[in-house]
Amino acid sequence: MDGDFVVAVDGRRAFRFRTRSDLASGPSWEWTEAMDTWGEGITAPVVEGATVWLPESDDSVVRVVHKTTHARLFTVRMEREGPYRLVSAAHRVFVARGGRIAAMPVYGV
Numbered sequence: 460m461d462g463d464f465v466v467a468v469d470g471r472r473a474f475r476f477r478t479r480s481d482l483a484s485g486p487s488w489e490w491t492e493a494m495d496t497w498g499e500g501i502t503a504p505v506v507e508g509a510t511v512w513l514p515e516s517d518d519s520v521v522r523v524v525h526k527t528t529h530a531r532l533f534t535v536r537m538e539r540e541g542p543y544r545l546v547s548a549a550h551r552v553f554v555a556r557g558g559r560i561a562a563m564p565v566y567g568v
Contacts, residue, residue: 464489466504466511466526473504473513475526490529492522507547509567512554514543521545521554537561 465476473492492513505512506526512535513522521535521543537543539557546553552563 464526466506473511475511475529492524492529502543502545505545505547505552507552508550508565510552510565512545512547512552514545518542518556535561535563 467474467476475489475491492511502514504514509526510532511524511526513524514520515522518541519536523532523534524530525532535554537554537556537559539559541557544555547565550565552565554561554563
């Protein structure tokens with residue numbers, strides 16, 4: 460949850476849901492992002508600054524989109540094996556995979 464919305468993964472899609480107070484005005488989700496395959500053990504998305512970080516379920520990349528406009532910004536790929544693990548704090552997203560970790564700066568609101 461980040462401010463007035465929640466980002467969640469259900470199966471092979473990530474959704475940005477509005478707050479409860481906005482539900483009367485239409486669909487509860489504002490955007491959705493397809494993840495590549497069904498996979499198992501999808502890592503939860505991370506919201507930091509103006510971005511949402513979405514690991515692909517096949518562990519190929521982490522897709523980064525703008526949290527409001529849903530514009531695709533860039534992808535992150537680590538040349539390691541295993542699932543991506545994400546956590547955020549203090550305008551950084553920490554991306555871990557296969558025993559390595561990278562701290563990515565994040566700006567914007």
